[in-house]
Amino acid sequence: MLLPLLACGCASASKIRADSEIISAEIAQARRSGATRCAPRELAAAEANLDFAQAAVSQGASNRAEEHIQAADQAIKKALELSKDCEPKKEPVVVKVAEADRDGDGIPDSVDRCPDEPEDFDGFQDDDGCPEPDNDGDGVPDVVDRCPNTPGPAENAGCPIRDADGDGVPDDVDRCPNTPGPASNQGCPEEKTYKSVVVKDTRIEIKQQIKFKSGSAKIIGKDSFAILGEVAQALKDNPRIKRIRIEGHTDSVGGDAMNLKLSENRANAVMSQLIKNGIDPVRMEAVGYGKRKPIASNATAKGRAQNRRTEFNIVAE
Amino acid sequence: MTRALAVFTLLGALAACGPVQSTSYLIDADVQLEAARTAGAEKHAPYEWTAANLYLHQAREEVGRSEYEVAVDFAQKASSYANRARANALSAIKAGADATPATRP
Numbered sequence: 556m557l558l559p560l561l562a563c564g565c566a567s568a569s570k571i572r573a574d575s576e577i578i579s580a581e582i583a584q585a586r587r588s589g590a591t592r593c594a595p596r597e598l599a600a601a602e603a604n605l606d607f608a609q610a611a612v613s614q615g616a617s618n619r620a621e622e623h624i625q626a627a628d629q630a631i632k633k634a635l636e637l638s639k640d641c642e643p644k645k646e647p648v649v650v651k652v653a654e655a656d657r658d659g660d661g662i663p664d665s666v667d668r669c670p671d672e673p674e675d676f677d678g679f680q681d682d683d684g685c686p687e688p689d690n691d692g693d694g695v696p697d698v699v700d701r702c703p704n705t706p707g708p709a710e711n712a713g714c715p716i717r718d719a720d721g722d723g724v725p726d727d728v729d730r731c732p733n734t735p736g737p738a739s740n741q742g743c744p745e746e747k748t749y750k751s752v753v754v755k756d757t758r759i760e761i762k763q764q765i766k767f768k769s770g771s772a773k774i775i776g777k778d779s780f781a782i783l784g785e786v787a788q789a790l791k792d793n794p795r796i797k798r799i800r801i802e803g804h805t806d807s808v809g810g811d812a813m814n815l816k817l818s819e820n821r822a823n824a825v826m827s828q829l830i831k832n833g834i835d836p837v838r839m840e841a842v843g844y845g846k847r848k849p850i851a852s853n854a855t856a857k858g859r860a861q862n863r864r865t866e867f868n869i870v871a872e
Numbered sequence: 873m874t875r876a877l878a879v880f881t882l883l884g885a886l887a888a889c890g891p892v893q894s895t896s897y898l899i900d901a902d903v904q905l906e907a908a909r910t911a912g913a914e915k916h917a918p919y920e921w922t923a924a925n926l927y928l929h930q931a932r933e934e935v936g937r938s939e940y941e942v943a944v945d946f947a948q949k950a951s952s953y954a955n956r957a958r959a960n961a962l963s964a965i966k967a968g969a970d971a972t973p974a975t976r977p
Contacts, residue, residue, distance in 0.1 A: 595919035603926040606949075610934075610942050 567617040571608060574624045578605050578631055585634045593641035597634035601627045660684060679704060734795070747792050751778075752785040759789050759799065759867040765825060772820035774828060783825065786867055787832030796838070798871035801825050803843040804850075806859035811845055819843025825865055840870070894931070894940040897947035901928050904954035913957035916964040920957035924950050 582601055590598040608623035654663035660673035667674075667684030675686040677697065688696055693706035693713055700713030707714040716725040722735035722742055729742030736743040746754055753760045765779040774780065790796060803818030803825070822841035830836055851858035905924055913921040927950035934943035 591919055596922040599919045599922035600926060603923055603930070607930050614939060614942070
């Protein structure tokens with residue numbers, strides 16, 4: 556009668572010890588899974604009940620031990636369940652292998668076109684790994700080139716010489732830096748030549764005088780009209796001439812008033828002809844000076860002929 | 873007669889030692905647990921808080937079974953867990969964290 560009971564007690568104690576070991580292992584696993592964070596109550600219950608079970612075993616109370624084992628088992632199962640996704644995810648470790656860079660410019664030798672010369676990182680072709688001592692290739696080293704990325708002569712510190720009028724002739728050799736002109740004329744516009752007219756800085760000079768009917772403002776002679784035709788053409792060719800003053804002059808023969816009136820009428824007649832030739836009246840003014848501004852002596856016929864004249868003076872450019 | 877009385881008294885004193893001692897540990901554990909509760913251990917140190925409560929409860933049961941030695945052991949563990957629960961709760965509150973990792977006593 557007593558033997559079966561003792562045998563049963565031994566078997567029960569063995570089972571409890573085996574279960575305890577399993578639960579201990581599960582507790583350890585739960586801790587590794589982060590149960591202290593995700594299932595702290597369940598973990599504590601499992602550990603405590605396991606402890607209670609062991610105490611009960613040492614007291615010979617198998618039934619109580621069994622109850623605590625069951626409680627510990629339930630608790631640790633729940634803890635494991637709650638800790639499934641609790642373990643902090645480990646970031647994959649990326650091992651970077653440093654690439655060779657002999658010149659130490661930060662560009663690996665595998666893509667560095669100049670692996671032994673460090674890139675100068677001056678904002679010009681900095682990806683190729685090669686230094687560019689003269690970015691613009693103008694022969695002026697970048698260290699002294701005030702315009703390292705724009706070609707220019709050394710005389711101008713490596714900067715391009717300006718060409719204000721954009722005629723392709725640099726200002727330093729352009730005699731007319733603000734007026735376009737071909738290089739063949741040193742950057743100045745080529746002036747047209749006329750048969751009877753010369754455009755000068757302050758006036759349009761006519762080689763022959765315009766002829767008028769004696770004592771009248773009527774222009775006569777084909778040559779006179781041809782000259783005025785060329786004056787009109789010169790004005791069209793030179794838009795820089797904004798305004799001219801057509802001056803009528805006489806010799807000293809005759810009264811002052813008569814000469815003054817005659818010179819005014821002749822100047823007006825010339826202006827009228829130029830208007831007919833297509834010149835804007837705004838670009839002209841007509842003034843009669845009479846005999847007040849002689850350029851030669853009125854004592855001789857030749858001098859008086861010189862004084863009878865029409866002038867085209869430039870008054871605005 | 874006198875000798876017999878002395879032996880009887882000594883045995884009686886020894887017999888009363890277990891309950892008195894275990895009761896003292898239980899009271900101590902109770903006090904520690906109350907302090908932990910006040911510190912917010914239930915929320916901020918749930919592992920230690922749960923363990924402390926379970927051990928205290930079991931200690932009382934062991935006293936009921938007159939297993940004083942085991943009761944004292946569990947009461948001490950309850951005190952230890954309660955102490956840690958309180959400390960962890962205070963740290964967690966100070967750090968602004970919701971919980972701190974649990975530690976065994």
